[in-house]
Amino acid sequence: xxxxxxxxxxxxxxxxxxxxxxxxxxxxxxxxxxxxxxxxxxxxxxxxxxxxxxxxxxxxxxxxxxxxxxxxxxxxxxxxxxxxxxxxxxxxxxxxxxxxxxxxxxxxxxxxxxxxxxxxxxxxxxxxxxxxxxxxxxxxxxxxxxxxxxxxxxxxxxxxxxxxxxxxxxxxxxxxxxxxxxxxxxxxxxxxxxxxxxxxxxxx
DNA sequence: ATCAAGATTACCT
DNA sequence: GGTAATCTTGATA
Numbered sequence: 001x002x003x004x005x006x007x008x009x010x011x012x013x014x015x016x017x018x019x020x021x022x023x024x025x026x027x028x029x030x031x032x033x034x035x036x037x038x039x040x041x042x043x044x045x046x047x048x049x050x051x052x053x054x055x056x057x058x059x060x061x062x063x064x065x066x067x068x069x070x071x072x073x074x075x076x077x078x079x080x081x082x083x084x085x086x087x088x089x090x091x092x093x094x095x096x097x098x099x100x101x102x103x104x105x106x107x108x109x110x111x112x113x114x115x116x117x118x119x120x121x122x123x124x125x126x127x128x129x130x131x132x133x134x135x136x137x138x139x140x141x142x143x144x145x146x147x148x149x150x151x152x153x154x155x156x157x158x159x160x161x162x163x164x165x166x167x168x169x170x171x172x173x174x175x176x177x178x179x180x181x182x183x184x185x186x187x188x189x190x191x192x193x194x195x196x197x198x199x200x201x202x203x204x
Numbered sequence: 205a206t207c208a209a210g211a212t213t214a215c216c217t
Numbered sequence: 218g219g220t221a222a223t224c225t226t227g228a229t230a
Contacts (some may be wrong), residue, residue, distance in 0.1 A: 048211070057211065067226060085223030087212050104211055140212050182211055202212095 008166040012158060015075030015094050019101035022075070022094040023049040024193050026103055027175060030111065030165040033146050039112050040146050042136060043167075046107035046194040046201050048180045050091070052100030056185035060100030070154050072100050078162055080143070080153040087140030090148045092157065092164075106181070106192070108136040109200045110145070117145035138202040170195060 010029065015022060026044050033040040052060025052071070059068040059081065070079040071093055079091040079102050091102040110117055117135050118127050121144055127134070136142050143149070155162050176196045179187055181203060194201055 050211070059211080062227085065227065081211085082225060083210055084212050085210090085225070089211060091211085106211085138212070180211070184210095 010157070010164045010166055012074070012076045014166075015092065015157065016096060017075070017094065019049045019051050019094040019099075019103060020191065022092065023047045023103045023191070024175065025169060026092065026105075026164070027193055027195055028167045028170040030167060031105065031108060031146075031162075032165060033148075033162050034160060035147075038116055040110075040116065041112040041165075042108035042110040044105055044107075044164075045109050045198040046105075046192070048104040048106055048193075049191040050102050050104060054186075055189060055191075057180065057183040057187075057189075058100065058102075060102075064100075068100070071102050072098050076157050078148075078152055078155040078157055080148050080150050082150055088143035088149055089139040090143055090146075090152070104139060105142060106139050107194070107198070107200050107202050108142050108145075109198060110136055120147060121145050133199045137200045 026047050029044050030041055031044055050058035050060070052058040055061060060071045064072050067081060070077050073093055074097040075094040077093040079093050080088055082088055089104060091104050093102045095101040121135050121141065136145050152162065157163050174196050176194045177190050178192045179190055180192045
């Protein structure tokens with residue numbers, strides 16, 4: 001079992017702030033998934049903010065539905081959706097109840113459980129050291145490596161299965177900002193944040 | 205009931 | 218650089 005005694009786990013107070021603040025502050029923090037006999041962890045190195053109040057690209061823009069209900073809860077919940085008939089994407093819900101804001105996790109630098117992640121991503125193929133960055137350098141890839149599915153949507157990040165460990169805030173000089181990837185509406189918003197130069201980024 | 209779009213990825217030329 | 222894969226969701230009738 002994962003020993004959490006030596007770490008500070010992020011609380012409701014952290015998540016309940018405005019989505020752009022939470023998004024920036026999530027960079028460098030460590031995402032943890034505790035399975036019955038496995039531990040998977042990794043540094044968050046790329047995120048995007050979504051805010052249904054002003055942002056047409058957000059699932060929550062047109063109001064509450066069955067799928068996006070979790071996004072409207074108070075901060076500190078895990079929101080996972082299925083898309084393109086193929087991929088899952090995972091998010092951190094932020095803000096107060098009914099805000100409809102969340103942060104998409106787009107890239108992670110693996111720490112614990114790397115072999116498990118590689119196995120889940122590439123069932124047969126052998127992966128060379130050089131290609132290791134390909135394991136978790138995209139939102140769909142993260143969910144496959146960590147095995148996040150819709151069953152995990154609604155999980156409380158203050159529990160013992162999925163949570164995030166605090167780390168020192170990333171230096172401003174290491175933080176990049178850009179437009180978000182893979183959307184057509186509200187493209188102009190520069191709500192993608194990433195660690196400059198990290199090899200696990202989904203784009204250069 | 206039907207239908208178009210989708211916060212992506214892998215594989216092709 | 219282009220595009221097929223694959224299916225759920227939400228909107229419209």
